[in-house]
Amino acid sequence: MVILGSTKVGKTAIVSRFLNGRFEEQYTPTIEDFHRKLYNIKGDVYQLDILDTSGNHPFPAMRRLSILTGDVFILVFSLDNRESFQEVLRLKTQIYETKSCLKNKIKENIEVPLVICGNKGDREFHREVQQDEIEQLVASDDKCAYFEISAKRNENVDKMFQTLFTLAKLPHEMSPDLHRKVSVQYCDMLHRKSLKHKKMKDIGEAYGVVTPCARRPSVHSDLMYIKEKAIGGGHGKDKERCVIS
Numbered sequence: 697m698v699i700l701g702s703t704k705v706g707k708t709a710i711v712s713r714f715l716n717g718r719f720e721e722q723y724t725p726t727i728e729d730f731h732r733k734l735y736n737i738k739g740d741v742y743q744l745d746i747l748d749t750s751g752n753h754p755f756p757a758m759r760r761l762s763i764l765t766g767d768v769f770i771l772v773f774s775l776d777n778r779e780s781f782q783e784v785l786r787l788k789t790q791i792y793e794t795k796s797c798l799k800n801k802i803k804e805n806i807e808v809p810l811v812i813c814g815n816k817g818d819r820e821f822h823r824e825v826q827q828d829e830i831e832q833l834v835a836s837d838d839k840c841a842y843f844e845i846s847a848k849r850n851e852n853v854d855k856m857f858q859t860l861f862t863l864a865k866l867p868h869e870m871s872p873d874l875h876r877k878v879s880v881q882y883c884d885m886l887h888r889k890s891l892k893h894k895k896m897k898d899i900g901e902a903y904g905v906v907t908p909c910a911r912r913p914s915v916h917s918d919l920m921y922i923k924e925k926a927i928g929g930g931h932g933k934d935k936e937r938c939v940i941s
């Protein structure tokens with residue numbers, strides 16, 4: 697999951713709501729933050745990697761790399777900042793162009809699970825982007841969803857994540873309000889319990905744990921991942937073996 701948007705629009709605040717349910721009033725600039733969350737949902741294990749980007753992107757190649765590796769996207773602008781809305785429009789175009797180039801498809805046929813967030817809905821008084829402009833942006837595109845949210849008041853944040861996971865065909869239990877958040881120690885205990893009882897599916901619940909000290913994969917691993925996606929996983933191996941004489 698890649699979070700993109702101008703600086704100070706609330707990207708890190710959204711990630712913080714997602715991972716630990718907290719909100720920081722104080723601004724701390726992000727260079728690039730990487731988080732990992734593991735889930736056990738009715739016996740199936742999922743790993744969600746989250747890339748919280750800086751917003752000013754002094755290195756365009758790095759932004760392109762994050763778009764290429766990303767599978768689901770959250771584009772954030774601040775409702776009190778018109779320029780940040782324009783940036784989201786540019787980012788959306790860049791994502792579709794980059795992904796269609798990777799998959800050798802035309803822009804219109806590309807499917808990218810993507811949610812656009814107008815954040816800081818609590819600052820209604822300072823609003824610079826009007827509802828009808830936003831509706832125009834999303835109305836013509838059924839592949840993306842729009843939510844007006846407030847990370848500060850925790851308004852619409854869970855709903856936004858639920859929609860994103862549904863668009864990505866992932867279990868909606870990955871949304872913060874639909875699973876039990878547990879510590880690493882508790883997760884170990886559950887794992888042992890499941891081994892003892894053999895059938896994890898019987899526990900029938902969803903829980904998630906934030907992996908401490910997760911590190912972003914190296915550029916080399918990212919490039920290998922992109923290559924695998926471009927040639928289509930298992931089919932790629934067949935292609936390599938094919939000999940034309």
Ligand SMILES: Nc1nc2c(ncn2[C@@H]2O[C@H](COP(=O)(O)OP(=O)(O)O)[C@@H](O)[C@H]2O)c(=O)[nH]1
Nearest residue numbers: 704705706707708709720721723816846847848
């Ligand atoms: N009023 C208000 N402030 C917010 C909201 N979300 C974030 N902020 C504040 O906006 C500033 C920038 O937030 P941050 O998440 O660091 O932005 P980022 O640069 O996009 O990651 C911080 O001071 C946050 O406390 C919100 O929903 N409402």
Ligand SMILES: [Mg+2]
Nearest residue numbers: 707708725726
């Ligand atoms: Mg940030």
